[in-house]
Amino acid sequence: MNFNLMQFTIIDKISKAIPFKILQSFGKPKVLPLLYHVVGDAQNMPYLSGLYNVLKPEDFEKDLEFLLKNYTPIDLESLVKYKQQNLLPGKKKYFFLSFDDGLRPCSEIIAPILLRKGIPATFFINTGFVGNQGFLHRFKAVLLSEAIRKDKSERLKHKLESFTNMQFSCRYKAANYVKGLTFRQTNTLQEAINYLEVDIERQLQDYRPYMSKDEIGHLVSKGFTVGAHSEGHPEFYLLTEEEQLQQAGKSVETLIEWFNLPYSIFAFPFTDSGVKKSFFEKFNEIYKPDLTFACAGLKNDPEKNHIQRIAMDNRYLQAENLLKSEYLHYFLKGLVGKRRVKRV
Numbered sequence: 556m557n558f559n560l561m562q563f564t565i566i567d568k569i570s571k572a573i574p575f576k577i578l579q580s581f582g583k584p585k586v587l588p589l590l591y592h593v594v595g596d597a598q599n600m601p602y603l604s605g606l607y608n609v610l611k612p613e614d615f616e617k618d619l620e621f622l623l624k625n626y627t628p629i630d631l632e633s634l635v636k637y638k639q640q641n642l643l644p645g646k647k648k649y650f651f652l653s654f655d656d657g658l659r660p661c662s663e664i665i666a667p668i669l670l671r672k673g674i675p676a677t678f679f680i681n682t683g684f685v686g687n688q689g690f691l692h693r694f695k696a697v698l699l700s701e702a703i704r705k706d707k708s709e710r711l712k713h714k715l716e717s718f719t720n721m722q723f724s725c726r727y728k729a730a731n732y733v734k735g736l737t738f739r740q741t742n743t744l745q746e747a748i749n750y751l752e753v754d755i756e757r758q759l760q761d762y763r764p765y766m767s768k769d770e771i772g773h774l775v776s777k778g779f780t781v782g783a784h785s786e787g788h789p790e791f792y793l794l795t796e797e798e799q800l801q802q803a804g805k806s807v808e809t810l811i812e813w814f815n816l817p818y819s820i821f822a823f824p825f826t827d828s829g830v831k832k833s834f835f836e837k838f839n840e841i842y843k844p845d846l847t848f849a850c851a852g853l854k855n856d857p858e859k860n861h862i863q864r865i866a867m868d869n870r871y872l873q874a875e876n877l878l879k880s881e882y883l884h885y886f887l888k889g890l891v892g893k894r895r896v897k898r899v
Contacts, residue, residue, distance in 0.1 A: 563880065566887070567872065570879040578879045579625070579648070581886035582853060586637055587626060587650040587878070588864040590850050591615075594668075595660040602694040602764060604701060605734070608868040612664055618867065618874035619672055626650040630675035631780040631818065635845045638860050652676040653848065653864060655784055655822060657685065659763060662770040670777060678774060679784035679822040679848075682809040686767045690759045691788045692741045693734075695748065700730035702753045711751050718750045738789035768813060775814050782820035782848075783807040792829030799834055804842050822848035827861075832898050835861065853885040856896045863896065 570578060593600065597609035610618070622628070627647045629637075634651050636642045643649065652669075654661050657680035669676050683689045703711045703726055712726040715733070723729040736744045748755050766774075775781060783806035785791075791799050803821050810816060819842060823830065827849035835858050838844070844860070851863040865881055867874060888894045 563870065563884070566884050567870070567876065567880045570883040571876060573879065573883070575625070575875055575879055578882040578886075582882045584853060585643060585649060586629065586634065587648075588634075588848070588862050589622075589650055589652050590864040590866045591652075591654050591665075591868050592656055593654075593658045593660050593868075594664050600660075600762065600764070601701060602697050602759065602762060604697050606693060606697065607866075608871050610868055612668065614873065615665070616668060619668070619674065621874045622650050623672070623674075628652060628674045631677050631820070631846075634862075635818070638846060638862065653679060653782075653822070655679045655824075655850075656691070656788070657681055657766050657771065657784065659766050659770070662766050662774060666774055666777065666779065669779075675778065675780075677780040677782055677820070678771070679782045679820075680771060680806070680810060681765075681784045681786065681788045681824070682806040683786035684765045684788070685771065687760065687763050687765050689787065690756075690764065692736065692738055692744055693788075694759065694764060695755050696734050696736050696744055698755050698758055699744070699748055699751065699753055700734040702751075703733060704730040711753070714751050715747065718747055737793060738787065739793050772814060775816075780818070780820075781810060781814065781816070782822055783810050784822050785824045788824040790825050791823055791827065796831065796834055796837070799830065800837060800841070803838060807842050807844065819844045820846050820848070822864075823850075826850060830898070832858075851896060853881050853894075854888075854896050855894050857898055 592607055593603065594610045594612055594615040597603065600609055603609055627649050629649045629651055633644060652674060654665060654676060657678060661678055684691065703715065706726060709726050712723055712729040715729050716722055723732065733747065771781060783803065785802040786806050787802065789802060794802065807819055807821055811819060821844050847861045849863050850866050852865050854863045856863055867877060870877060885894065
């Protein structure tokens with residue numbers, strides 16, 4: 556267990572014993588920016604295995620019921636006013652709901668639930684994957700690693716050893732190697748898929764992970780907002796600044812063109828860790844986004860119109876316990892001067 560995970564595990568346990576209202580008073584943010592990815596049946600989405608928690612619809616609704624009991628939802632327009640003018644509709648505690656990656660259950664499962672409950676939300680889209688014209692490299696890596704892990708004959712392990720000129724002590728080690736390949740190794744991943752003769756593309760076409768352009772347009776017509784999430788969902792810390800600007804800027808321009816959007820927003824894929832001040836300066840000057848987003852939890856960011864969100868589906872906790880832990884973590888970070896994101 557790494558240090559950060561161990562730290563969160565300890566804080567999770569401590570926070571459970573403290574009443575929510577007490578912990579809620581530890582958090583100064585007037586608006587909680589929340590992030591989910593997908594809701595549905597995990598068995599129908601094996602390409603997500605191990606990436607984040609796939610909430611069942613009933614568990615997602617429990618999260619929403621808890622949030623509505625303790626906060627008031629706000630839409631993107633209200634959030635922009637809050638960040639740019641420090642204006643809110645009232646003096647309540649608020650939450651802003653967003654969903655990353657543009658996965659198909661957003662239109663089929665999530666949106667109907669939100670419409671029924673009257674909750675606004677923003678969906679961040681990878682423009683290169685819309686209509687399943689492309690797939691996140693990690694989806695391919697997950698499916699290939701699962702094929703290797705389940706192959707008791709170890710034929711795929713041996714073929715991977717031949718392909719990589721590496722030796723793996725067991726098929727699980729081989730599967731973990733594949734799962735760790737990054738955006739920079741996309742070509743290597745595809746070559747491995749071809750060499751091992753596992754039909755990943757056919758699987759992904761059968762699963763159809765992503766929304767189509769028409770499905771995204773339907774969300775917009777229902778009053779939801781959409782934002783850019785890069786073209787190909789790379790790890791930004793692996794890119795040059797020029798590549799970062801191209802990935803972010805092109806996706807922003809594409810969404811505005813597709814849906815004639817009167818606003819411009821961008822959420823970093825994975826994380827904004829390692830992204831420099833100079834990126835924000837150039838991106839803001841060229842594309843003039845209303846807001847940008849990341850996912851470092853409750854933290855203060857030096858960039859004026861940049862918002863760190865709380866990931867609600869990466870620790871297998873229901874909303875109450877996860878937010879209790881976030882509030883306690885925020886309080887403890889304040890004691891040691893670590894509430895602020897450092898950016899060079």
